[in-house]
Amino acid sequence: MIKLDKVVKSYKIDEETTFYALKESSVEINEREFVSIIGPSGSGKSTLMHLIGLLDKPTSGEIIVQGRKISQLNDDQVSSLRNEFIGFVFQQFNLIPKLTVLENILLPSFYARKKLEYDPREKAMGLIKRFGLEGKEKSYPNKISGGQQQRVAILRALIMEPKMILADEPTGNLDSKTGGEIMEMLKELNEDEKITIAIVTHEADIAKYGKRAIHVKDGAVVK
Amino acid sequence: MSYFLFIVKSAFEDFRRSKMQTFLTSLGILIGVFAVVTLTAMGLGLKKYISDQFDSLGTNTLFVAPGKLLQGGGFGESSLLGNRFDLKDLNRLKRVRSIKSITPLSSKSGTAKGAKDSEFSTIFFSSEAFFDISGFEIDKGRFLDKRDIDKRAKVLVAGPKIAEKLFGTISEAIDKKVTIDNVSFTIIGVIKSKGGGGFGGPDYDSYFFGPYTTGFIFDPDKKFIRFAMKTDENINISSVKEEVKDAMLKRYKDDEFSIVEPTEILSVVNGIFGIMNIVLVAIASISLLVGGIGIMNIMYVTVSDKTKEVGIRRAIGARKNDILFQFIVEAVALSILGGALGLGLAYAGILLVQPFFPAYMDVTSVALALGVSSVIGIIFGVLPARKAANLEPVEAIRYE
Ligand SMILES: Nc1ncnc2c1ncn2[C@@H]1O[C@H](COP(=O)(O)OP(=O)(O)OP(=O)(O)O)[C@@H](O)[C@H]1O
Numbered sequence: 001m002i003k004l005d006k007v008v009k010s011y012k013i014d015e016e017t018t019f020y021a022l023k024e025s026s027v028e029i030n031e032r033e034f035v036s037i038i039g040p041s042g043s044g045k046s047t048l049m050h051l052i053g054l055l056d057k058p059t060s061g062e063i064i065v066q067g068r069k070i071s072q073l074n075d076d077q078v079s080s081l082r083n084e085f086i087g088f089v090f091q092q093f094n095l096i097p098k099l100t101v102l103e104n105i106l107l108p109s110f111y112a113r114k115k116l117e118y119d120p121r122e123k124a125m126g127l128i129k130r131f132g133l134e135g136k137e138k139s140y141p142n143k144i145s146g147g148q149q150q151r152v153a154i155l156r157a158l159i160m161e162p163k164m165i166l167a168d169e170p171t172g173n174l175d176s177k178t179g180g181e182i183m184e185m186l187k188e189l190n191e192d193e194k195i196t197i198a199i200v201t202h203e204a205d206i207a208k209y210g211k212r213a214i215h216v217k218d219g220a221v222v223k
Numbered sequence: 224m225s226y227f228l229f230i231v232k233s234a235f236e237d238f239r240r241s242k243m244q245t246f247l248t249s250l251g252i253l254i255g256v257f258a259v260v261t262l263t264a265m266g267l268g269l270k271k272y273i274s275d276q277f278d279s280l281g282t283n284t285l286f287v288a289p290g291k292l293l294q295g296g297g298f299g300e301s302s303l304l305g306n307r308f309d310l311k312d313l314n315r316l317k318r319v320r321s322i323k324s325i326t327p328l329s330s331k332s333g334t335a336k337g338a339k340d341s342e343f344s345t346i347f348f349s350s351e352a353f354f355d356i357s358g359f360e361i362d363k364g365r366f367l368d369k370r371d372i373d374k375r376a377k378v379l380v381a382g383p384k385i386a387e388k389l390f391g392t393i394s395e396a397i398d399k400k401v402t403i404d405n406v407s408f409t410i411i412g413v414i415k416s417k418g419g420g421g422f423g424g425p426d427y428d429s430y431f432f433g434p435y436t437t438g439f440i441f442d443p444d445k446k447f448i449r450f451a452m453k454t455d456e457n458i459n460i461s462s463v464k465e466e467v468k469d470a471m472l473k474r475y476k477d478d479e480f481s482i483v484e485p486t487e488i489l490s491v492v493n494g495i496f497g498i499m500n501i502v503l504v505a506i507a508s509i510s511l512l513v514g515g516i517g518i519m520n521i522m523y524v525t526v527s528d529k530t531k532e533v534g535i536r537r538a539i540g541a542r543k544n545d546i547l548f549q550f551i552v553e554a555v556a557l558s559i560l561g562g563a564l565g566l567g568l569a570y571a572g573i574l575l576v577q578p579f580f581p582a583y584m585d586v587t588s589v590a591l592a593l594g595v596s597s598v599i600g601i602i603f604g605v606l607p608a609r610k611a612a613n614l615e616p617v618e619a620i621r622y623e
């Protein structure tokens with residue numbers, strides 16, 4: 001479904017020095033998979049995830065999404081792919097503070113360019129009910145707990161019915177019990193909704209949820 | 224809810240969260256719009272007021288006033304107040320063929336006491352011809368006539384406003400006595416409203432009109448402040464002017480009197496307001512420029528404050544143009560907010576001064592103020608908005 005072909009990400013530090021955040025790597029993620037990206041801090045996990053999520057452009061190499069080369073798409077087309085195809089979940093939840101829970105969940109649908117086959121508001125209310133956030137629709141993010149915020153972030157990722165959810169240390173800011181609940185939620189989405197899930201983590205306990213692991217070390221995918 | 228409304232709503236949510244900053248930012252536009260709208264309202268009001276005073280006079284009317292009234296495109300150092308002319312001048316001008324009717328004018332101000340109330344007012348002393356020249360229409364009773372002039376009758380025709388003020392109703396005023404400076408007059412008629420007031424300033428509706436011969440009671444020298452005359456409609460007004468000038472030159476030097484058409488006065492008024500408009504536009508431009516720069520500055524701050532937010536929005540699928548649009552809308556909202564507050568303040572100010580000054584706000588200035596504010600928002604919002612739109616998604620999302 002998504003393939004990184006000999007992808008390199010490097011930063012020019014100064015005239016002579018180039019820093020390789022990701023050395024030449026080829027990675028493939030298949031439909032309905034649950035993948036863990038594991039590695040120590042600074043190893044390049046987030047870099048890899050941003051590339052998979054089409055947030056970042058590789059210095060060299062090609063990213064192919066459902067047979068389409070990303071280098072041949074313009075910025076608007078890539079934005080639309082992110083909008084329709086991928087959902088992001090972050091360690092710091094990354095909700096927009098001035099928007100209510102419901103507005104945060106609906107936000108991706110405001111940027112949709114294709115006609116949706118469902119009413120996003122109804123869908124959002126359904127998700128809110130299903131994942132135990134009833135009564136919080138009108139709350140602002142700072143008025144709900146971290147676990148609830150992360151659930152809102154997952155619902156925001158779900159509103160466009162994406163093929164894939166990318167989660168960068170989704171439990172990093174949560175205690176282990178709440179973190180477990182979030183992981184169960186992602187597992188449920190993978191099993192019931194057939195959504196491809198890739199999570200970034202450095203905790204073995206969390207990585208266990210994945211059916212396959214991609215190990216990153218010093219900017220290189222090791223296996 | 225449409226995307227646009229959603230953006231506007233979130234912009235105002237931002238403003239609500241930082242009220243003081245929002246207010247201070249929009250202050251530049253606020254002051255600019257307030258200053259321009261207030262000054263325009265005063266200018267417009269004054270212009271309308273002056274025009275109304277002369278509009279009622281037909282095209283074939285002339286004034287003779289002492290001194291140089293109009294000079295070099297503006298009002299000269301005339302003595303509008305000096306009583307310079309006398310009966311001799313009146314008789315001389317009456318002999319000018321092409322003048323159909325003529326009236327001398329003098330005035331007396333004082334407290335007028337009626338049956339119900341008293342009020343400071345002014346009597347215009349004229350001949351019966353003044354009613355024709357000024358285009359007055361009678362409401363109740365009658366105008367002055369020639370007999371009133373000949374008999375030096377102590378009669379007055381009242382403006383509707385003053386009649387109502389002193390006697391309660393217009394009909395009540397007829398045949399009643401009014402006392403001004405210990406002289407008692409009988410009211411013989413009330414004219415129809417000439418409008419032109421409504422600003423609280425002096426207007427015909429608040430004046431009395433009496434026989435000029437009766438006016439000599441207050442002025443033993445028997446002087447007039449000016450003559451007003453109506454010419455034959457078929458005769459070229461400039462040739463009449465020449466005739467009047469010749470007549471006046473027999474007694475006065477060229478610079479001791481002026482012959483003016485109302486249209487000339489209007490064109491001078493228009494000229495003055497034209498200059499005022501240029502000054503206004505200059506003030507407006509400077510203050511709006513300053514206001515706009517203030518908005519641009521705060522928008523740059525906002526963009527760096529919201530780098531993370533831009534990253535989030537880009538991650539979930541916002542395009543560059545969505546981000547551009549969002550920040551421009553925010554800048555425009557800020558600017559319109561300032562404009563609307565300025566407009567509101569100006570409106571309050573205008574209501575406040577209206578009892579003393581003929582200020583007048585029109586729809587054009589409202590539309591212009593809001594239109595200009597939006598344009599300012601777009602112009603000064605576009606650069607910061609472009610900066611936001613061009614942020615690299617990955618750098619924005621990593622930004623702390
Ligand atoms: N814009 C940049 N310029 C230079 N170096 C960068 C840039 N972005 C990331 N890096 C570097 O790339 C390396 C990999 O960063 P990355 O965020 O992918 O690590 P990570 O594995 O996610 O670490 P963590 O577990 O701490 O989140 C780091 O050394 C980081 O400093």
Ligand SMILES: [Mg+2]
Nearest residue numbers: 045046047168
């Ligand atoms: Mg990371």
